[in-house]
Amino acid sequence: MNWQTVTPTTYALGESPFWHPQEQMLYWVDISGKQILRANVYMGTVEAWDVPSEPGCIAPAQGGGLVMALRDGVFRATEWGGPLQRLATLDYDPTYHRANDGKCDALGRFWVGTLDETRTEGNAALYCVDARGTDPGSTPRATRMISPKDQAFTTANGLAFSPDNRTLYWTDTPSHTIWTWEYDLGSNTLGKKSVFATIRPKLEGWMSDPLDANNGYYRGRPDGAAVDSQGNYWVAMFEGRRVCQFAPDGGLLAEIPVPLQCPTAVCFGGEDLKTLYVTSAKHHRSASELAAFSLSGAVLSMQVEVAGLPANFFKD
Numbered sequence: 133m134n135w136q137t138v139t140p141t142t143y144a145l146g147e148s149p150f151w152h153p154q155e156q157m158l159y160w161v162d163i164s165g166k167q168i169l170r171a172n173v174y175m176g177t178v179e180a181w182d183v184p185s186e187p188g189c190i191a192p193a194q195g196g197g198l199v200m201a202l203r204d205g206v207f208r209a210t211e212w213g214g215p216l217q218r219l220a221t222l223d224y225d226p227t228y229h230r231a232n233d234g235k236c237d238a239l240g241r242f243w244v245g246t247l248d249e250t251r252t253e254g255n256a257a258l259y260c261v262d263a264r265g266t267d268p269g270s271t272p273r274a275t276r277m278i279s280p281k282d283q284a285f286t287t288a289n290g291l292a293f294s295p296d297n298r299t300l301y302w303t304d305t306p307s308h309t310i311w312t313w314e315y316d317l318g319s320n321t322l323g324k325k326s327v328f329a330t331i332r333p334k335l336e337g338w339m340s341d342p343l344d345a346n347n348g349y350y351r352g353r354p355d356g357a358a359v360d361s362q363g364n365y366w367v368a369m370f371e372g373r374r375v376c377q378f379a380p381d382g383g384l385l386a387e388i389p390v391p392l393q394c395p396t397a398v399c400f401g402g403e404d405l406k407t408l409y410v411t412s413a414k415h416h417r418s419a420s421e422l423a424a425f426s427l428s429g430a431v432l433s434m435q436v437e438v439a440g441l442p443a444n445f446f447k448d
Contacts, residue, residue, distance in 0.1 A: 135391060135432045138409065139171055139178050142429030146411030147356060148189040148233065149431070150443040151401025158401055159198075160431065161187040164415045168200065170212070171431070173401075181213050188231030191242055192445050199261075199446040201231035201244040206261050206274070208448065219448075220261050220274040222246070229256070233289045233356055233397070238297050238317060240264060240447025243277070245288020245302070254284030258291070258302060260320065263448035272448070277322060278302065278313075290357040290367055294380070295441060301328065301365055303354045308333050310354050310367065310378075328382045329354075331369070351376075351387075356397020356411070360438045368395035368410060375410060390432065392425040393417065400440020401433075408436045 144164035151158055152170075159170045168181040168190060185203035193199050197210040199219070204226040207216040222231070224246055234244040242261040248254060257279050263272035278285070290303035290310055297317040303310045308331040314323030334350050352372015359365055363380040373393050377386040394413040401407050414422055414429035422428050 135434050137427065138173055138431040138433050140176070141178065142414055142427070143167075143169070143411075143431075144415040144429060145396065145413045146429065146431060147397050148187070148235075149356075149397055149399040149401075149409050149411050150191065150235070151399060151405070151407075151409070152192050153442055156403065158399075158409055158431070159190060159192070160397075160409075160411050161190055161200075163187060168198070173433070179212070183216075185226075186230055188247070189234035189244060191234070191236045192443055194240065194445040194447050199236075199242050199448075201234055201242075203230040206231075206242065206244060206272075208263075208446075219263060219272050222259050222274055223276070224255070224257070228253075232256075232287060233291050235291055236444035236446050237293060237320075238444055239320075240445060241320065242446050243291055245291060247287045248285075251286055251306070254286055255280040256285040256288050256304065258288055262320075263446070266448065275320075277320075289355050292357045292359045292365060294359060295361060295363050299380075301357060301359070303357075303367075305353050305355055305370065308353045310357075310365070328365070329378055329384070334371070355395070358398050358400055358440055360400065360436075360440045361405075362438050364438065366398050366408070366440075368398050370394050370396060370413070375408070388434075392428045392430070392432075393421055394428065399443070400436075405439040405442060406436055407433050408440075409433050 143162040149160040163186045171178045188201045190200045206220040232247040244259045246256045261274045285304040287305040289305045292301040300313045300315040310328040312328045352369025355368040355370040357367040365378040375388045396411045410432045
């Protein structure tokens with residue numbers, strides 16, 4: 133596969149990429165570096181915005197600027213680098229938990245998953261922040277949509293919506309399972325939950341080889357994801373050195389090798405939405421791994437045949 137390097141710099145923990153159609157720029161975050169980044173991929177330039185705490189996810193906002201989930205809440209900035217306005221405080225303890233993967237739905241609500249840093253409590257959840265129709269200065273509605281009361285979750289990831297907005301995808305990365313929920317966009321309700329795909333957990337003495345389907349090899353675990361215009365689900369496989377493409381029925385269509393160990397998230401961009409962008413991680417990786425994979429932490433891109441879905445904008 134013909135991967136291109138988007139940025140000359142590598143980052144600790146790249147995540148939450150999206151393509152801004154008006155600006156024709158790629159946005160993403162470095163969670164560990166506490167930065168929001170954007171790149172003019174045509175000029176090869178990158179701008180960095182330091183934020184007060186770890187940015188788990190971001191989305192473009194209608195009328196300009198961004199909505200973002202930092203460690204201790206959801207914030208709005210009306211322009212790049214501008215002051216932050218707190219929109220919501222989610223009901224978790226930021227001492228040991230933080231925001232992670234998220235994006236907006238088709239009606240402009242901001243969905244935020246969380247991560248349990250202790251890796252023991254299993255109380256990660258998925259929230260939806262709805263600021264539409266709220267009066268200036270009032271607090272938007274923040275609703276817990278998927279709760280640890282239903283099942284223990286540790287690391288929220290893989291959030292995506294089907295093209296017809298009838299299916300919500302979500303994964304708990306350590307469980308190696310991608311789930312779907314029946315979804316009603318208008319009423320913002322979730323229905324029947326199903327297993328979409330299960331990836332075999334890591335075995336002792338694991339190895340990773342993107343070109344070898346031998347059962348002895350580790351395929352990685354599902355991280356950030358996106359859906360294309362045909363309803364296929366594309367997901368970065370952390371530690372698996374690959375991106376997987378699944379059909380709407382959960383069948384594996386393709387495994388695309390990536391020249392680094394830990395891809396973290398994908399999105400579609402470019403004028404025709406046929407460029408696949410992949411963020412990656414180098415934070416807490418071994419010296420031997422970083423020596424073997426010098427692109428760890430970089431943002432990569434490649435051309436694909438099917439266009440992706442455009443990013444949804446936050447509405448307030």
